Amino acid sequence: MKKFRFQNVSAEIFQINFVVTVVRMAQELLPDGLNLGRDTHDLILSFAIEFIHMLTFQANEICQKETRNGFIGLQHVVKACSELGFHEYICEIQAVTTVYDRHIRMMQKVRSMKMAS
Numbered sequence: 001m002k003k004f005r006f007q008n009v010s011a012e013i014f015q016i017n018f019v020v021t022v023v024r025m026a027q028e029l030l031p032d033g034l035n036l037g038r039d040t041h042d043l044i045l046s047f048a049i050e051f052i053h054m055l056t057f058q059a060n061e062i063c064q065k066e067t068r069n070g071f072i073g074l075q076h077v078v079k080a081c082s083e084l085g086f087h088e089y090i091c092e093i094q095a096v097t098t099v100y101d102r103h104i105r106m107m108q109k110v111r112s113m114k115m116a117s
Contacts, residue, residue: 022048055080 026044027036036044058080059072066076074097081089 018048019045054084055086058084 022045023036023041026041030036055077056072059076062079062083063070063072063076067073074093078090078093081087081093
């Protein structure tokens with residue numbers, strides 16, 4: 001039972017963080033002094049959630065056809081973006097992935113240096 005409650009709490013925290021992140025991103029695009037109304041927040045969140053659902057569904061379909069292992073990889077997300085017509089996101093995904101990979105390699109070096117000490 002505890003595990004189930006913990007998972008619910010984690011899901012709720014994730015959902016709150018998602019809402020805050022999406023609203024903050026939308027607010028940062030506005031000029032100073034201009035705020036979003038509650039109904040606009042809700043609309044933007046609905047669009048963001050729908051986009052994530054659509055992209056995840058498409059990536060899952062691609063994954064199931066290509067690998068059948070149940071793990072959606074970066075290549076599946078990139079291909080889903082392409083198939084859904086979101087070509088402009090592919091360069092950004094690849095740029096973020098490059099930074100992330102560089103960060104992971106750096107962290108692995110730091111860990112291995114600490115273990116060697």
